[in-house]
Amino acid sequence: MQRKLSYFRLAWLIFYGFFFFLMLELTLKYIPFSNTVSFLAIKQTEVTTVRSYLPIFYLHVYTAIFCLLAGFTQFSSSLLANYKKVHRAIGYIYVISVVCLSAPSGIFMGYHANGGVFSKISFVLLGILWIFFTVKALITAKQGKFKLHRQFMSRSFALACSAITLRLWKVILVYLFHPSPMDVYQLIAWLGWVPNLLLVEYLIRKKQT
Amino acid sequence: MKKFYILTFLSLILASCHEKAKVQTVKEEMVTTTADDLKLIGSWVGSFNADVKTEDYIPNIKINLIIKNIEGDSVSAQSVLAGNSRVISGKIIRTGQIAKFELFEPGNDKYDGKFTFEIANGTLKGFWEAFDKTIKVNRRVFTLTKKAFVYNADLMLPENDYYDEYNSKIEKVIDTIDGKEEKYDQAQYRYADEIVYKVNSSTHAFTEDELKNLKKLELEILRNTIYARHGLSFKKKGFRQFFDYVDWYIPVSGNVDDQLTSLERANIKLLSRFEQYATDSYDTFGR
Known part of the structure; x- marks a missing residue:
């Protein structure tokens, strides 16, 4: 069988690779361990009053990057065709990272999110939906319902990408409008994942017709 | 001979009286000056404004000119502005109710210069000229009033954009x-x-x-x-x-x-x- 690296695939890999690298850079800021580095600088209230905040925060920061690894391999049909075991291995890494590590810690952090109730609802909802779609994707794969598996994994991955799209929206909105920090934060808490999910839903429906 | 001694004796007494009178008036003068000088000593605060021909916008700087001590016609003072504190010294010339000053900064800084001002009716007014005439802002003018610094935690910025x-x-x-x-x-x-x-x-x-x-x-x-x-x-x-x-x-x-x-x-x-x-x-x- 011929392995084809189409231009589309190449473009996706470069594009996605660039943002994956940015996320990796962010993750590395948290090594070595510190109470006050980066985002924690404005979370000292939580760090000092909520005992489990710091460990759960670091759990999220150190494991979430592994969820994004899936973006390189799991959507390649040629990899699936030729290296099914790799697809499954990385698939399991993704599922465990999301369901056991990143999403639960994300929900906890979402409960303590900046920007008031409006942001908190968004992040908690994001975490719940992320777990739901990922579990559904696992179950449908095990049942051999691969079309449904692809649809649920697309939804799950769209939510995983919110890590990237949230930050992209932030850069764009700040550049255009220079708003106050929490005003922009409340917006990107929702902008970060809702449009992603809507896009995926649209593509799924389009593919069905 | 007797006349000579009487004359010398009388002239000596007159001379000493004259001396005494002179000493007394000098002492009186010094006392008056010190009391007036107390009014001059202190913090004079206001705006230090550029006085040069230019299209550029040169913001005013808040200056605190502290007159520290006046001894005779010698003045020691200090200027506090823009994060700098310069010791300045010079002369005072009093004419009636007006006190004129000429104070010099040390001269070892590029932006040192001479303060020329007078204090009358509780207002200090004058100008500053740089020693180095080639610097951009080589002349400034100011009108200052006496203000004592007191820490007040309740002071707020005025409403503004x-x-x-x-x-x-x-x-x-x-x-x-x-x-x-x-x-x-x-x-x-x-x-x-x-x-x-x-x-x-x-x-x-x-x-x-x-x-x-x-x-x-x-x-x-x-x-x-x-x-x-x-x-x-x-x-x-x-x-x-x-x-x-x-x-x-x-x-x-x-x-x-x-x-x-x-x-x-x-x-x-x-x-x-x-x-x-x-x-x-x-x-x-x-x-």
Whole structure:
């Protein structure tokens, strides 16, 4: 069988690779361990009053990057065709990272999110939906319902990408409008994942017709 | 011979009387001068304004001219402005109710010069000329009034539009004017909202929640107002710009750290932390 690296695939890999690298850079800021580095600088209230905040925060920061690894391999049909075991291995890494590590810690952090109730609802909802779609994707794969598996994994991955799209929206909105920090934060808490999910839903429906 | 001795004796007595009278009047003069001089000694505060022909905007600087001591016609003084404190000294010439001064800065700094002014009816008015005439602002004028610095935690910035004059970004704007599309550059300034003149950073203990939604300029102004209340003379014009035009602001010292209250210290620490975060993360891809 011929392995084809189409231009589309190449473009996706470069594009996605660039943002994956940015996320990796962010993750590395948290090594070595510190109470006050980066985002924690404005979370000292939580760090000092909520005992489990710091460990759960670091759990999220150190494991979430592994969820994004899936973006390189799991959507390649040629990899699936030729290296099914790799697809499954990385698939399991993704599922465990999301369901056991990143999403639960994300929900906890979402409960303590900046920007008031409006942001908190968004992040908690994001975490719940992320777990739901990922579990559904696992179950449908095990049942051999691969079309449904692809649809649920697309939804799950769209939510995983919110890590990237949230930050992209932030850069764009700040550049255009220079708003106050929490005003922009409340917006990107929702902008970060809702449009992603809507896009995926649209593509799924389009593919069905 | 007898006549000679009587004459000498009488003239000696007259001479000594004359001397005594002279000594007495000199003493009286010195006492009057000292009492008037006390009115001259102290902090004279006001605006130090550029007096040069130029198209450029040169902001006024708040100056605190401290007349420290007057002995005879010698004056020792100090000028506090823009983060600098210069020892100045010179002469005083009194004519009636007017005291004229000529004071010189040391001369070992490029921006040293001569202060020429007079104090009359409680107002100090004069001009300053640089020794080095080639510097851009080589002449300034000032009208100062006597003000004693007293720390008051309740002092607030006046209600105003606060924006950072010195850190503007140029934005390219495309606009339709009279139906014609025009492109031009527009300066985009950082601005601060009303919190900087509504909340007192020296008496209100901030929490993280209160600061999270503040813009970096607001954090900066809140922090620097604490220092301004203590009379810090700001080196950076980016900080100075918000206080030099404020009536109650008197620059007194280049360092006021040992004067801060514990509440102010805690606020400064918190505000600095948020300022740093704003610098690092406000407009970047990070969180």
